[in-house]
Amino acid sequence: MIASPYLLYLGAAVDPLAVKTARGVAQWRPDRCLGQLRLPGATVTLGLEDLDVAEAARRGARTLVIGEANAGGRLAPEAIPVVLAALEAGLDVACGLHQKLAEVAEIRETAARLGRRLTDVREPPTSLAVGKGVPRAGHRLLTVGTDCSVGKMYASLALERDMRAAGLRADFRATGQTGILIAGDGAPVDAVVADFISGAVEAISPARHEGGWDVIEGQGSLFHPSYAGVTLGLIHGAQPDALVLCHEPGRSHMRGVPGHPVPELAICLERNLEAARLTNPAVVAVGVALNTSAMSAAEGLELCSRISDALGLPCQDPVAHGTHLIVDRLKSCFAPPLSAASAGR
Amino acid sequence: MIASPYLLYLGAAVDPLAVKTARGVAQWRPDRCLGQLRLPGATVTLGLEDLDVAEAARRGARTLVIGEANAGGRLAPEAIPVVLAALEAGLDVACGLHQKLAEVAEIRETAARLGRRLTDVREPPTSLAVGKGVPRAGHRLLTVGTDCSVGKMYASLALERDMRAAGLRADFRATGQTGILIAGDGAPVDAVVADFISGAVEAISPARHEGGWDVIEGQGSLFHPSYAGVTLGLIHGAQPDALVLCHEPGRSHMRGVPGHPVPELAICLERNLEAARLTNPAVVAVGVALNTSAMSAAEGLELCSRISDALGLPCQDPVAHGTHLIVDRLKSCFAPPLSAASAGR
Numbered sequence: 299m300i301a302s303p304y305l306l307y308l309g310a311a312v313d314p315l316a317v318k319t320a321r322g323v324a325q326w327r328p329d330r331c332l333g334q335l336r337l338p339g340a341t342v343t344l345g346l347e348d349l350d351v352a353e354a355a356r357r358g359a360r361t362l363v364i365g366e367a368n369a370g371g372r373l374a375p376e377a378i379p380v381v382l383a384a385l386e387a388g389l390d391v392a393c394g395l396h397q398k399l400a401e402v403a404e405i406r407e408t409a410a411r412l413g414r415r416l417t418d419v420r421e422p423p424t425s426l427a428v429g430k431g432v433p434r435a436g437h438r439l440l441t442v443g444t445d446c447s448v449g450k451m452y453a454s455l456a457l458e459r460d461m462r463a464a465g466l467r468a469d470f471r472a473t474g475q476t477g478i479l480i481a482g483d484g485a486p487v488d489a490v491v492a493d494f495i496s497g498a499v500e501a502i503s504p505a506r507h508e509g510g511w512d513v514i515e516g517q518g519s520l521f522h523p524s525y526a527g528v529t530l531g532l533i534h535g536a537q538p539d540a541l542v543l544c545h546e547p548g549r550s551h552m553r554g555v556p557g558h559p560v561p562e563l564a565i566c567l568e569r570n571l572e573a574a575r576l577t578n579p580a581v582v583a584v585g586v587a588l589n590t591s592a593m594s595a596a597e598g599l600e601l602c603s604r605i606s607d608a609l610g611l612p613c614q615d616p617v618a619h620g621t622h623l624i625v626d627r628l629k630s631c632f633a634p635p636l637s638a639a640s641a642g643r
Numbered sequence: 644m645i646a647s648p649y650l651l652y653l654g655a656a657v658d659p660l661a662v663k664t665a666r667g668v669a670q671w672r673p674d675r676c677l678g679q680l681r682l683p684g685a686t687v688t689l690g691l692e693d694l695d696v697a698e699a700a701r702r703g704a705r706t707l708v709i710g711e712a713n714a715g716g717r718l719a720p721e722a723i724p725v726v727l728a729a730l731e732a733g734l735d736v737a738c739g740l741h742q743k744l745a746e747v748a749e750i751r752e753t754a755a756r757l758g759r760r761l762t763d764v765r766e767p768p769t770s771l772a773v774g775k776g777v778p779r780a781g782h783r784l785l786t787v788g789t790d791c792s793v794g795k796m797y798a799s800l801a802l803e804r805d806m807r808a809a810g811l812r813a814d815f816r817a818t819g820q821t822g823i824l825i826a827g828d829g830a831p832v833d834a835v836v837a838d839f840i841s842g843a844v845e846a847i848s849p850a851r852h853e854g855g856w857d858v859i860e861g862q863g864s865l866f867h868p869s870y871a872g873v874t875l876g877l878i879h880g881a882q883p884d885a886l887v888l889c890h891e892p893g894r895s896h897m898r899g900v901p902g903h904p905v906p907e908l909a910i911c912l913e914r915n916l917e918a919a920r921l922t923n924p925a926v927v928a929v930g931v932a933l934n935t936s937a938m939s940a941a942e943g944l945e946l947c948s949r950i951s952d953a954l955g956l957p958c959q960d961p962v963a964h965g966t967h968l969i970v971d972r973l974k975s976c977f978a979p980p981l982s983a984a985s986a987g988r
Contacts, residue, residue: 431868431900492840493833495872520875523776523922527840527876534868555776558921569917576903577868 300392300417300482301360302330305349305384309366309374310339317342319394320365322476326455330482332359337376351380355387361417363479364393371396381405385414392417394475419478422490422498429496429535431577436506437632440538441516441587442570444560446525446553448546449616450516451477453587456616457542458513460625467510471503473532477515487517488528495531503536514538520569521561522552530573537577540628542621543567546589547601564609582631585624586613645737645762645827646705647675650694650729654711654719655684662687664739665710667821671800675827677704682721696725700732706762708824709738716741726750730759737762739820764823767835767843774841774880776922781851782977785883786861786932787915789905791870791898793891794961795861796822798932801961802887803858805970812855816848818877822860832862833873840876848881859883865914866906867897875918882922885973887966888912891934892946909954927976930969931958 306320314321324331324344333349336342351362362384364377373381373395381391381399385408393399399416400406409416439457441450454470454477461468470477472484485498503512514536518525545563552558561569567583574581586605590598598615606613612623651665659666669676669689678694681687696707707729709722718726718740726736726744730753738744744761745751754761784802786795799815799822806813815822817829830843848857859881863870890908897903906914912928919926931950935943943960951958957968 428869431903488836488838490837491833492835492837492873492876493870495837496869521921523879524773524841525838526879526921527872527874528837529872530865530875531837531870531872534871558776572914576866576871 300479301390301415302327302482303332303359304330304361304363304392305332305351305354305359305389306334306344306346306363306365307377307380308334308336308340308342308344309377310337311342311366312340314342316366317344319476319479320344320363322451323363323365323480326480332357335362335380351383351387351389355384355389359389361390361392364391364395365479373397373399373402378402378404382408385409385412390415390417392419392479394419394479396420419475420486420489422486423501426490426494426501427497428493429500429531431496431534431537433578434500434505434537436509436512437539438503438512438514438536439540439542439584439628440514440533440536440574441542441544442529442533443516443519443544444521444563444566445519445546445549446517446522448544449587449589450544453542453544453616453621454513454515455480456587456621457624460621461511461513461628464622464625464629466625466629467508468513469510471512471514473499473502473515473517484515487532488525492527495528496535499532499535516544519552519566520573521558521566523555523558533570533573534577536574538574538581539578540582540584540631541567541570541574542585542587542624543570543583544587544589548592563605567609583609583611584628584631585611585621587616587621587624588613590615590618645824646735646760647672647827648677648704649675649706649708649737650677650696650699650704650734651679651689651691651708651710652722652725653679653681653685653687653689654722655682656687656711657685659687661711662689664821664824665689665708667796668708668710668825671825677702680707680725696728696732696734700729700734704734706735706737709736709740710824718742718744718747723747723749727753730754730757735760735762737764737824739764739824741765764820765831765834767831768846771835771839771846772842773838774845774876776841776879776882778923779845779850779882781854781857782884783848783857783859783881784885784887784929784973785859785878785881785919786887786889787874787878788861788864788889789866789908789911790864790891790894791862791867793889794932794934795889798887798889798961798966799858799860800825801932801966802969805966806856806858806973809967809970809974811970811974812853813858814855816857816859818844818847818860818862829860832877833870837872840873841880844877844880861889864897864911865918866903866911868900868903878915878918879922881919883919883926884923885927885929885976886912886915886919887930887932887969888915888928889932889934893937908950912954928954928956929973929976930956930966932961932966932969933958935960935963
């Protein structure tokens, strides 16, 4: 578990895309974010208070989060003194870059000397078991996708929010780097040893004996020739009771692999249900989450309506519309059985 | 590439199962095996000449292969002096155990001092690319299975042998530890980082511009809740033109996961074809390989005949019967097109 509150490091960012990770944390877990730390020249802001390390420490910050990527996913040289100052001031440091914090000798040695924790969220847990496929208590919703990067994490977080608003107990379970920084824990399933994909997902979504829902962040797509193995293991480990299919309209081909078309929604959904039945034969689809950011509001609503009619499922853009219709469907599919008395009325 | 000829280390083995890996190498690559090294007390033999390290080196052995596993997959203490002597005598050392050779300080230091190569076949290659799914030259046959440990490696090696006997160019491509020791190279796909499963398979079976077949060793099963992700990535990376379904009759459940039934052959085959079509829409099934070792010869033939009738495919036990009927089917499915003249007769 990464300790919060966070101080979000944005460096000297001038490109909003460079702080995508930090923006996700600030958007979905504002209560975990104490402030942002920017270097001279930065033009991007997350709208948080600008704090230096000393002031953040004084106000109770527990972890400096490196939320800025430069080319190659390496730590920018100007970030290193900030990391060292944070360690000296009493903070842990968490990082979503490809380069590990401990690869920088000064950082490794300073953290060791002071007993601070360095968390690289791309590093998988070291002691994993293989998946067992044994049915477990509680309910799980999994987001699946027609492709990579179609909004599975956003859909999952919106569903957690809207399920809670509808009176359900719901907890987001992160399977990717940004999700792990948002949730404070999770496992980067694309980085685990291949034999342990489903086991890693079983580990992050254990039996819920008190009931309620885990909302598990999906990865990749069964139709992506590079990553479908990760997706299938994730599905089997999740043992989902409910699937939400995520899609971004308008792609000419699967991400990064020209020549591989994006699957039809109905076929994609059926293949995901078929895969999920191996570890939960009762799985059902409860909705479609559409990323309509590239179209007008009217076009977006129109497309949602058409997909909803075609598939017989609620279809919403989690960002533009929320997910309340999907949550309504979830509640009606998993309503507690009527008592004999009320059923007999 | 692991240099041959090999000296196969059997330790003081009294259990034939303990030397399963070495036996596979001796059976399928006798030309790579110079002899066996046994310690006092050993009762198991592979039928090779007993040699010590010095004599094996004198006769040209290049690699000592540790083909004996003890509990926990660790190197037995009595093996360490043999490994050190082999290094001193000029041999490399290859090992299929969980424990890495270099974890033993004396072995690591001796190998470094003498410039010998230590190969741990469970260690995945370090520089892998993600799979691209781009069609590549040549043909590939992949063995798939209803379950783990149903004979996919044996079937693949028998197919390579029988395809060569039938005049085809064919090369076994190893994806597991024993297969890698047999072939001398390959990649342990269950040990790669999850994102690189299909990429690892693309790497070990590159385009064959001169034609001919790669016979790729399958792993796991699409129906195994622990490992199906590995299987799917392997299928996508292999881009198989032809599938051979491997099965061991009589299992009450999937290996290691009671409660998960073994799939019907027809359903299993269809799901594997469906998965394979993502990267090769023209894939076809050419046969079924059955492990009938637990039944009488007559029962085995009877069952092969029934399965063959039911699926419309040749069905053979690769060990008891060979795979010539499957190779015949493969040749007829992939026969060069008739010329206009002969087609017009």
